Amino acid sequence: MNRSASDLGHQAEDHRWVDHAARAGMVAYGVVNLLIAWLALQLAFGDREGSTSSSGAMSQLAQQPFGKVLVWLVAVGMLLLVGWRAIEAAFGHDDEDGAKRTAKRVFSGGKALIYLAIAISAIRVATGSSGGGGGGTDSTTKKLMDLPAGQTLVFLVGAGIVGYGIFQIYHAWSGNFRDNLTAEGERGGSGTAYVAFGTAGYTAKGIAIGIVGSLFLYAAWTHSAKKSGGLDVALQKVLQQPFGPFLLGVLALGIGAYGLFCFARARHLSR
Template sequence: MSSTTSNVKYHASRAAESKPLEYLARGGFIGYGIIHLLFAWIAFQVAFAGSGQDSDQSGALQELAGHSYGKTLLVIIAIGLGAMAIWQAFEAVIGESGPRNRTAMAERVLSGARALLYTYLGWTAVKVVQGSNASMGDNNASMTAGAMDSTGGRWLVGLIGLVVLGIGIGMAYYGFKRKFVKHLNTGEMPANSRESIIKLGMAGYMSKGAAYAIAGLLVVVAAVNYDPEKARGLDAALKTLAGYSWGVWVLALIGAGIACFGVYCIAQAKYRKI
C-alpha cells in the first residue's frame, strides 16, 4: 500500500471515529425509520384507497412536508442522512481489502452504495423543503425516456432493470440469511427483545427486496415495450401490484414489511455498530 493511500485511510479512520458524526448518524437512522414508516402508510393507502401519491421514499418525504412541523423535521432528517452518507463513505475507504478477503471488499462496495443512497435521499429531502419537484418516479421515468432515445438506450435501460432486479433478490437473501446482524451490537440488546429486533430486520429487508425486484422487472418490461412510465421505480412496482385483486394483499404484506424495516431502523439508532 502506498504512503498516500495509507495517509488517506488514516485520516478517514480518525474522522469516522468522531463522536459528533456518530451521534448525527444515529439520529439519521431515526429519520430513515420515519421515512419508511410513512412509506409503509402510503403503500397501505395505495392498496386500499387507490391513492395516486408517489409510493416511494420521495412520497414519504412529501407526506411529511404537508404537516406544520414537517419542513423543520425534513431539515433535521436531511442532516442525519448527510451524516450517514459521510460515515458510510468513510467505511468504504477504510474497510479491509485484499484478494483473500472478498467479504470485506464486498462490504466496502455496499458501504459506498449506501453512501450514495443516503446522499440522494438527503438531497431529495432538501428539494422537498424548497418546494421543487422531488418525485423519484417522475425523475426515473424522465431519465428512462431520455436514455431510450439514444443509440442502444433500450439495452442500457434493460441492463439497469436486471441490476435492480438482482439488487432486490440480493436484499431479500440478505434479510432471510440475517446477514445484517453482524452490524448490530447484539450483546447490548435486552435478551427479551433481541430476537424481535432481528425478525423486524428480516421482514424489512425481505419486503424491500421484493419491492425492488418487482421494480427491476418493470424496468426490463419498459425497455422491451418502450414504455418509460413503467420505469418509475418503487412507485410503479407498488401501483402495479395494486392493480390486481391478489396484488392488493401482496402490497399490504410488503407495506407491513416496510413498516417493520422502519421500526428496525429506529432500533439501529441505538444498536448499530458505528
C-alpha cells in the first residue's frame, strides 16, 4: 500500500499538470513581489500609507478595477505553488542521495509554508477579513516567548531566518538560481536580462529576509516581542538608516527584479 502511494506521488510529481501549476503560481508570485516593490518605492519617496508586506500588496491590488477578482487569482496561483512544493517535499529530489535529498525536501516544505501564508493573506483580503485583530509578527513572537524556553525558541527562529537570507544571497552570487531556468532561458539578450534580474532579486530578498531575522534575534536578546517584525517593519528599519530613502529604493528595485525573474521562470521553467 505504501509502495503504491509512493508510486502515485512520483507520477504526480513528474506530471505535466505540475509544470502548469508551477508556471501559473510563479506568475502570481511575480505579481506579489512587484506590488511589494512598488509599495516600498512609495515608502522611499515619503508615502507612509501602505504596508510593504504580502497582505499590503494584496490590499493594494484589491483597490484596482476588478481587484477582488485579481486577488482571488493570486490566491489560486499561490495555492498551486503550495501544491507543487508539497508534492516536491514528499516525493521530489530523487536524483539526490541521503542527507542532501532530505535537506532539499525540507526546503521545499518550507517554501510551501511561505506560499501558503501569502495565499491566506490574499484570501483574507478577498473575503474582507484582513482588517483589525491582534495578529502580526509581534503577537506570534509573544506566543513563542511565553512558552518554556521561549526566548531560546525566538532566537532559533531568528537565526534560521538570517541563515535563509544568507542562503538567498549565496544563491544569487553563486549563480545557482540559474538551475531554475531552462538552457533556452539563459540564451541571448533576454537570457542575460533574466540572469541579471535573478542576481539582483535574490540579493535584495536575502538582505530583506536577513533584516527580518535580525529583528527576531534582537527581540530574543531584549526579551521584547515588540522588537520583532515582518517585511514591512524590516523595510521601515532600512528607511531609518543614513541615506535610508536611497537604500530602500535600491532594495525595492531589487525586489521588483525578483518579481520579473519569477515571470522569466514561469516562461522557462526548469524543475
